[in-house]
Structure formats: structure tokens, C-alpha cells
Amino acid sequence: MKSRQFIQSLEKGLMILKVFSGSRTPLSVTDIAAACHMNMATVHRYLFTLKELGYLEQEADTRRYRLTPKILKIGVTALNTMDLKNRLLPYMLETTKTYDVTTQCAILDDTDVVVLDRVRSKEVVNWDIGVGSRLPVYCTAMGKAILAFLHQDDQRQVLRKVHFNRHTQYTLVSSKELKTDLIRIRQDGYVLSDQELTMGLRSIAAPVFRNGLVEGAFGVSYAVSRAEEDGFEATLVGQALTIAAKVSF
Structure with a gap:
């Protein structure tokens, strides 16, 4: 009642x-x-x-x-006052400048992640999203980074409400597949997403914690072709994990 x-x-x-x-x-x-x-x-x-x-x-x-x-004034004001964005922004700017990748941070809202901030690279990548955009939790690196580290009861609640749609040939479209992926992500500590939402785009993300609970995620995105660069993705994984650890508490 x-x-x-x-x-x-x-x-x-x-x-x-x-x-x-x-x-x-x-x-x-x-x-x-x-x-x-x-x-x-x-x-x-x-x-x-x-x-x-x-x-x-x-x-x-x-x-x-x-x-x-x-x-929009209400939404922008809310986003601007979120501490996670303020903690991550200096690292996002530095990472984009150093590696020429797009960086972003997001939080979970229902079955979506909401983009709090984004710093675009010079690359031309077909992924036109902005601050405040909502993206499916099940097929984005940031979404899965958050989902994997939720308390099991909260994770189950989100998964029950997810409606799977195949955005590309690489999208996971069943709860069973996603759960298996989340177990691996929790073991690895990060996500590497290969064209699950948008063809031609790969993303890496790591969870950010506050008082032991997952607060959001930090992510980087880049063209698929850059994955062939020697040591590129390994460096970005290390960068994502380091930054996420620095802003967690």
C-alpha cells in the first residue's frame, strides 16, 4: 500500500x-x-x-x-551535479587526447545505461550519441560492466525486465547467453564488446564503485580496425581498469 x-x-x-x-x-x-x-x-x-x-x-x-x-534543463542540471562524472572527466580528457579514442561514463537506469558525459575522438565512427542518451544494458560495454557487478538479486531483477533485440549479428539475444558473459566479465573485471550495438565499433569498459557497490562505468570506444594495432587493446584495458580503480572508493 x-x-x-x-x-x-x-x-x-x-x-x-x-x-x-x-x-x-x-x-x-x-x-x-x-x-x-x-x-x-x-x-x-x-x-x-x-x-x-x-x-x-x-x-x-x-x-x-x-x-x-x-x-532538458532539469536533466542537464541532474547530470551536471553527478559526482561520478566530475571524478572521471579529467581522466576521460587525458585518455581521449593520448589514444585518440572516444571516452564516456554512464550509470544504470532500469534496463538502460544513461550517458553522463562523453569526450569524442577525431575518428569518424558511426555512433552518434550524446550526453543523456539511453543505451541498452545488455549489448553495451558500460551496461554489462555495471550489470556484472550488481548484487545478484538486483541483477536478476534487471534481467527479468530486459527485452532483447538483435542490433547486429554479434548481439547477445538471450538471458542465458548474457548470464554466461556476465560471469566471465566479473572474473576478468572488465568488458570488451565487439560490435554488439553498432557495426564497426568496439568498446572497453570497467565498473566504478562507491562504498563497495557498483556506481557506474567508464568506457572507451574506437573503430574495429584499431584492434589490429599491436598492444592497443591491452593498453586500453589497463587504462580503463586503472582509471576505474582511481575514482572508486
Whole structure:
């Protein structure tokens, strides 16, 4: 039973906003009502309120809704205040400059990882993500680095909710395969992901801990062709593990 202090109307409003986080295109009232399991009349009232407050806008021609930049202010402020990003950023800048790789850090949110910060390399790699992007936990190096070191009960809870999609021919698409991979990752202490989310891209990631619990992950990404460079990946693995250890406590 929920506390008497719990405000259900606020929960419904936030539920509607959350629907937009999973869509890259404007949504109709019907889409939103179906996703939230709410009736159309109720959804109309919430959409009107969110539009009046400036968090949503409605397209004149399609009558569909989309988020406004105002909502970004909340998310960016939250990301900027996260201690993990601040601890890792100097090392991300240094690693990108030294090895010409893209560096990033992320935290777990439900069945995704959310990118807190990213420093791009000079390489042209087909992976256009930015701060705040959500990536599947099961097919990303940072996602698996976090997932492997979660408490077993928390890990099981996440795995029960994962919906597997094959993004490339290398994507693991079953819970059994993923669990086997997570056991190996926990033994190794790091992840090397080969084109599981995007063709032509390899990534390495290591978990970051706070008070003995996994807090997030530090990762590097680079073109597949660079894996052929002598000692390149071994050096990056060592770099990732060293940096993750330095910012953990």
C-alpha cells in the first residue's frame, strides 16, 4: 500500500513525460494513452497542463506532442551535479587526447545505461550519441560492466525486465547467453564488446564503485580496425581498469 503522502496525480504526469523518453518522434494522444494505460480524457487534461507549463508542445499540422527544451534543463542540471562524472572527466580528457579514442561514463537506469558525459575522438565512427542518451544494458560495454557487478538479486531483477533485440549479428539475444558473459566479465573485471550495438565499433569498459557497490562505468570506444594495432587493446584495458580503480572508493 502506498503512503498517504503519495500523490497519484503527480505520478501520472511523470508517467506521461517518461513515455516521451522512449520515442524519437512526436506522439499522439492515442499513443500516450495506450502506453500509460489511461483513458483519453484524462490524458488530454495532463497534456494540456504540461503544455501550459511549457514542458510539451503540440505540432499544428499533426496535433502530436513532443518535449520542449525546457525539460532538458532539469536533466542537464541532474547530470551536471553527478559526482561520478566530475571524478572521471579529467581522466576521460587525458585518455581521449593520448589514444585518440572516444571516452564516456554512464550509470544504470532500469534496463538502460544513461550517458553522463562523453569526450569524442577525431575518428569518424558511426555512433552518434550524446550526453543523456539511453543505451541498452545488455549489448553495451558500460551496461554489462555495471550489470556484472550488481548484487545478484538486483541483477536478476534487471534481467527479468530486459527485452532483447538483435542490433547486429554479434548481439547477445538471450538471458542465458548474457548470464554466461556476465560471469566471465566479473572474473576478468572488465568488458570488451565487439560490435554488439553498432557495426564497426568496439568498446572497453570497467565498473566504478562507491562504498563497495557498483556506481557506474567508464568506457572507451574506437573503430574495429584499431584492434589490429599491436598492444592497443591491452593498453586500453589497463587504462580503463586503472582509471576505474582511481575514482572508486
